[in-house]
Amino acid sequence: MDSTDIAWLAGLLEGEGYFYSRNAGVDHYGRQYLYPAITLGMTDEDVVKRAAILFGNVKCSIAQITKGGKNFYRCVISGSRAAELMTKLLPYMGIRRSKKIQDILESYGNRDRTNNTRGTNTWKIRKLRKEETPP
Numbered sequence: 001m002d003s004t005d006i007a008w009l010a011g012l013l014e015g016e017g018y019f020y021s022r023n024a025g026v027d028h029y030g031r032q033y034l035y036p037a038i039t040l041g042m043t044d045e046d047v048v049k050r051a052a053i054l055f056g057n058v059k060c061s062i063a064q065i066t067k068g069g070k071n072f073y074r075c076v077i078s079g080s081r082a083a084e085l086m087t088k089l090l091p092y093m094g095i096r097r098s099k100k101i102q103d104i105l106e107s108y109g110n111r112d113r114t115n116n117t118r119g120t121n122t123w124k125i126r127k128l129r130k131e132e133t134p135p
Contacts, residue, residue, distance in 0.1 A: 001054055001088070009054050010092030016042050019086065019100050021107060022078055036086055036104045037078035048073040056081055083108055 001009075013019075018041075021034035040051050041063055052060045052075040063074040077085060086101045093101060 005054055006088050007092055009051060010089045012047065012051060013038065013040060013089065014092075014094055014097060016040055019097060019104060021104050034107055035079050036082040036108050037076060038082050038085065039074060039076045041072060041074040043070045043072055045071065045073050048075055051075060055085065 018039040022037040024033040052058045055077040060075045062071045064072045
């Protein structure tokens, strides 16, 4: 994505986009996991499709039909791809959106990734089950 595309997308998202942290749930330690997301929604299908391509070829959907009978199109990007895109958009955004993006990226960057023990615990459980099974 070149600087013209980034500037175009930043202008569009400044007016029509929504930057937020999406709740991914709570782990067994009670920690809440949030990850960054960007949503664009509007009635101009061609504009939303172009943005979806710049988002990384995400799918567009018809979210609803407006009171005037027009289709309302929406595309969403989330997770690490959204964080990367937010970082690229940040220099082009206004004060309010820049603050929001910085807060989202800061909370995402401060996640405790060191306790990702899901695979380790699964391995330990399988090992214990094998040891309990008589020969």
